[in-house]
Amino acid sequence: MRTVPNLLRPVLLTAALASAALVPAIAPARGATVLNIGLAGDPGPLDPAQSGNFVDRNVFAALCDKLIDTDAEMNYVPQLATRWEWSDDQRVLTLHLREGVKFQDGTGFDAEAAKVNLDRFRTMPRSLRRAELAALEAVEVVEPLTLRLRLSVPSAPLLAALADRSGMMLSPAAIQQRGDAIGQRPVCAGPFAFTERVAQDRIVVDRFDGYWNAGAVTVDRIVYRPITDSTVRLLNLRSGQLQIVDQIAPTDVAEVQANRRLRLARHVAAAYRTLQFNVAHGPRAETPLGRDPRVRQAFEKAIDREAINQVVFNGLFVPSNQTEPPQAQYWNPMHPVGGADPAAARVLLRQAGVGRVPFTLQLANTPIDGQIGEVIQSMAREAGFDVRLEQVESNAGTQKNQAGDFDAALLTWSGRSDPDANLSIWFACNGPFNFGRYCNPRMEALLSEARGLADPARRIPLYRQVVDLYRADMPHVILYHYTWLWGLSERVEGFVPNADGLIRVQGLRLRP
Template sequence: MRIAAWAVVLAALATPAAAQTLRVGIASDPNVLDPAQSTAYVERIVFTAICDRLVDVGPDLAFRPELATAWAWSDEGRTLTLTLRTNARFHDGTPLDAAAVKVNLDRYRTARESRRKTELAPVTAVEAPDARTVVLRLSEPYAPLLSVLSDRAGMIMSPTALARLGERIRNEPVCSGPFRLTRRVAQDRIEMERFAEHWNAANIHVQRLVMLPIPDSTVRLVNLRSGQLDLIERITPSDLAEVQRDRRLRVAEATAIAYQTLYVNVVVGALRDPRLREALELSLDRDIINQVALEGRFVANNQPEAPGTPYHFADLPPPRRDLARARALMREAGQPNAAFTLLAPNSPVESQVAQIIQSMAGEAGFQVRVETLEASAMVTKSERGQQYDMAMGIWSGRPDPDGNIAAWIASDGFLNRMSYANPVVDAAFVAARRTTDPAQRRAAYHQAAEQWLRDRPLLILWHYRWFWGMRAGIEGFEPSPDGLIRFAGLRLSR
């Protein structure tokens, strides 16, 4: 949509009657608003407003209470007991008790439509011995479980609404978060109102919340500067200096656990020959991509954990650009002019990166066609089993290292759109999940990385830094490495 058209659309929100309305510009439109089916990052931003989780994550990536006020391990790591808060309820008035939590966790573990099955695979039973106690029985110790419960698999929906709406729950989520969904217009807006009966309502200071999907980062910024938006996510590195010079605005930032990747269809795509995938990586220079497209603001990297963190492996660095070797591999594969299509989101930064990849790969002999799509359409087109070659993807990151790679690389990972399967990698992930000892986990993830970095179903390009832009009147915003917006304590003045 043109900038002028967006200004007209958003002007309707800038009225005195909307004095307690927080208007947030988000980078894309959610596909589904059902935690069981969700896979897109932007959906997590919306869920943070409407769906409480069992466990939250703080800015230090430490776990903190949300619906569960306490948790304890027993039976040598095979039992996790959660204690629920007493003052939570769903938006439709249904009590939020242990029975409701059991309904949700069982759905995530077993429902046909659920993408959470892999994450909860070690859970063999969910028990509700009383209204405030939930017991999870595991087949084996599972170190990532708290991290799993701090994301979609820990989001609890109303069992009454689940029974009433069935599959329509994906469009009409009923949760227990600080805001209640009132209206959604696809590709246009998501409207919410403050839930007065929320357990933390006293700390929610905004009466209405409107999220507007605006893929073009320039348009998001224009509307922030004109006063049509109060807060925007994902300021592009090229716009940072401009925002920082504007005294009406301010920037909040955090080092991200998120990363950017290229994922490859390794079974039926044009790059199914591993020699071509190696040649493609050798044609790229991550540092140049970071400098040219990202103002050098991000961290060039080939791994799911950022450099300097415990599960990053300095002995497995990205290969240096080597066009001669890339061309030799393409000839060896019998495809000196291999052609493939790269799916890219319709945002300025990713589109520019796609063009740089197209140019760099072209110097090795690749013929790259870039197809630009709306983010949710791109995900749908690249889902497992679909015919595609390569796509750009962002992973928002998790506090536990398992959540940063296994969802993509494990043969049963819910994000394994590549149809990649390697028994060595799968076995290493299983070993890492069965222990809480950091040294043992590090050794297992290193073994997995050695293998999948050779196989190249993913080519990770960089780790992000999150940049949010907001009006100077916004108070109480707390930046977080996971990129999500927590609304508790956030205030606005006009």
């Protein structure tokens, strides 16, 4: 499951710990401009086919251009494909590729190379891209720079896949040479080429002079440092060891803003947190909470999302009750985010014929999730719910969810540019993260119909019906959308905050 790493509350550092926490500098070539970036975690394999973590995508943003990119507001824009068009029946997508693109091994990029990558993504046994490319049944080379994708069924979300890891292009020569081990030393068509990796310490990439958009790249080297503790990331930013850090903790924002040598960048995220109920997966679904949507609706009425935002996130996140951020294109305005109404919650419980409702809320074993759980626990008690908190390690939590061993679980989605990718994972009967086994034929029909349309004007009414339905059935209680928070050195210029949370290197400049 692709998750956003949790933000950690700051801890006090002794002078000795602070000194030890500073990352050592890497000596660059004389006169080279080096950008040091602190990441919230250590990326997985640097192979788009095998990547499953959000943090990987920040490194890929420097290494691997995609067929399609997204702008700051998640609109599709050209990258390795300069334009594209759908057939009238929405089952053929034709891509027109950029001329003069080279991979970092010097070989040329063309439609044949794109076909090698797409066929690998959709057929490789260990590929995590197979599900998102399930509708793709044939990849055809029409001309050297024209590619035709034939689909078994209309699938507008294909564009979102091509704007993420399914659209990242590796050198076919490197694929042939290294096979599944290519993630150890990837060769892509992006602005920076892989140089070295030391596990848990650093990933180093150097500027690729043959990049098709070389004029947009002024930094010579980037060193990515995985630092899970947000306080340590900030310490290194303050000291000048790092020039950009991602996922600043909300509790550290005031400190960044007060430091004249630092700047804060922010953007409302596509990523969100949701509380998923077990409604049909094994014995733990056989409760009033699992069986009766009125009980789940009552629980939602017990929750004050803005209070969670203020208490846990210093008011910096975005209270939300839908999979799209408020005021986004596919947001349904008929369901505004309201406050808590314990009296209305108790009325619903009486209508459902239940008294107090006990259940266990599964959380990650992080300080932030512990705080969220305590706030929810306190709110729900007044409305008639007795919530027991169970904090578990993330992998163990996933195993419990997959086995149906949960009443309710707080989960995260990093967000995508297409609304279907933010919905079907939970609400489709066979959704990959539909751990609670929610299944409504009307929901299936709406998702299928909307998936087959490319025109947003025709999709919006369908997705508003989708929101109506999941707000009535309440298999989830969506709590908030993240706000991406980056810390920047005063030396950094040209940084553009994006809704997808990625640090794009094109246009970045580093003053002496």
